[in-house]
Amino acid sequence: MRIKTFIATYMLFLCVMFSAVAIVSAYLTNSQVNILREKSISQYRSIATSLVRDMGALQVRNFSDYEFEAAVHNILIGYQIYYAGQDVFLGLHHWGRGAHEPELVFLDYNRRRFIQISGTLPPPFSAYHLDYSLEITQNIVDMRGVQNMMLISVAILSAIAAVVLYFVLAAIFKPFSIVASASRKIAGGRFGERIHVKGNSEISRLAQDFNDMAERIERQIQILEEEAVAKQQFVDNFAHEIRTPLTSIYGYAEYMQKASLDEEETIESTEYIMSESRHMRNIANSLLELAVLRDYVPVKTEINLPQLFDDVKKTMENHLREREARLEINIGAETIMGQEDLIKSLVLNLCTNALKACVPGRGVIALDAAQAGKKVIISVSDNGCGIPAESLSKIMEPFYRVDKSRSREFGGTGLGLTLCSQIAKVHGAEMVIESAVGEGTKVETIFTTS
Secondary structure, three states: OHHHHHHHHHHHHHHHHHHHHHHHHHHHHHHHHHHHHHHHHHHHHHHHHHHHHHHHHHHOOOOOHHHHHHHHHHHHHHHHHHHHOOOEEEEEEEOOOOOOOOEEEEEEEOOEEEEEEEEEOOOOOOOEEEEEEEEOHHHHHHHHHHHHHHHHHHHHHHHHHHHHHHHHHHHHHHHHHHHHHHHHHHHOOOOOOOOOOOOOOHHHHHHHHHHHHHHHHHHOHHHHHHHHHHHHHHHHHHHHHHHHHHHHHHHHHHHHHHOOOOHHHHHHHHHHHHHHHHHHHHHHHHHHHHHHOOOOOOOOEEEEHHHHHHHHHHHOHHHHHHOOOEEEEEEOOOEEEEOHHHHHHHHHHHHHHHHHHOOOOOOEEEEEEEEEOOEEEEEEEEOOOOOOHHHHOOOOOOOOOOOHHHHHHOOOOOOHHHHHHHHHHHOOOEEEEEEEOOOEEEEEEEEEOO
16 A cells, blocks of 8 residues: 555656646747747847948948948948857848848758848848848757756656655554554454554544554454444445545546647646545545544535535536536525535535436536525435435435446445435534436435534
8 A cells, every 4th residue: 555655646746747847848948939039030120220221321422333232241241240249140132032021930050050030121222131140059058958957856856755755655654554463463362452653643543542442342342343344334435435536636637648738728737636636635534534533523614615516517527528418506605614625525426426317418417505594505406317215215325226237337336325424414414315216316415504
C-alpha cells in the first residue's frame, strides 16, 4: 500500500510539475518571440523613415543620378556600421516591381537564426527596396538555456521530493504497520496484545480505540465479531465512495492526454483534478471518523448550494453524455449548514443512482433545493424504472440491490444509499424515498436550518 501510494503521489507530482514547466516555457518563448518581432518591426520602420528623410535631403541638392546613388550608398554604409553593433544587417537596392508592404519572416542560415523584414520605402522612393535582418541566434540560445535550467531545477526538485515523500509516507504508514502487526497477534489468540502509539493524533486515538476493543474482546467474543463486521463494512463503504472522484480524476487526465488544450483549458482541467483529489482526501478522513466514532459530529459550515450543484454537474458530465441523459437543476434555497464534502458525496451518490435507473437516451434527472419554512429540502428525482413497493423498506440496507443484474452491469456495490443515509443521519436530516415502478424515483433529504 505504501509503495502504491508513493508511486501514485509521485507520478501526480511529476505530472503537475512538468505540466507547469511546459506551460511556463511556452509562455516565455511566445513572449520573447513577440518582443523580438515588435522590436524588429519598430526598428525597420524607424530605419525606413530615417532613410527617406536623408534621401529627401539629398534630392533637393540637384545631384546627378550617379552622384545621388553614390550619396545614398554612403548613407547606407553609415547605417550598416551603426546597426551592425545591434546584430542588424541592412540592404538597399532598386526594386522596379512596384511598391509592396513590408513582410516579416523567420530564417535559418548557416546555423544562425534571423528575423527578416523586406519592403519598399515609402513614397517618393518606392523604387528602393529595403532588406532588414535581425540576428536572434543568441536570443534563441539564451531562451533554451533558461528552459534547460528550468528542466534541471525541476529534475533536482523531483529527486528531492521523491526522497522526502518516501520518508514522509514511511512515517505515516508506520503506525498502520504497528496496528496491522497487533491485529495479526490478536487474531491469533493473543488478546493481551496492545498498540503503543504516542501523541494525540488520529492514529493515536485509533490505537486507543483498538486497545479498548481488545479489552472488550477478552470479555465477550461476540463483540469482536460485530466489530470485525463493522470494520469490513467501513472498508467496503470507503472503496465505494472513492470510486467516483477517482473516475473523475482519470477522465480529466485522459482528456488532457488525448485532447489538444490551450493554457486556460489545461489549467482548468488541472484544477478539476486537484479539486477531486482534495474531495477524495476529505471523504476518506470523514469516513474514517464515521467508522471509528459511533456518534460522529460533522464540521458544519455554510455551503453554497448553486456552486455545489454546479460541481456535481461537472463531475457527472461525462457519464451524462455517455448515457445521453440530462441533469436539470432548480435552486430554491441558496445555502445549507453541513460538512461540504459529505453533502457533495450524498448528492453525487443520489444523482449517480438516478442516472443508473434511467433508460439510455431518455433519462432526465432533476436536482432541486427548496426552502420549506425552517427546513431545506434537497431532492433528486428521475424518470427511470422505479423501485417496487416491497423493496422500499430495504433499499437503505447495506448491499441490498433491487435489480442485481443491473447493479452488476454498472459496477454497483449496494452501499450507495446506505452511505447516504449515514451522512443524512449525522447531519440530523431525514431521508424520504418515493417511487413507482415504471414512473421513476424521488429521494428527498430534509435538513433543518439550525
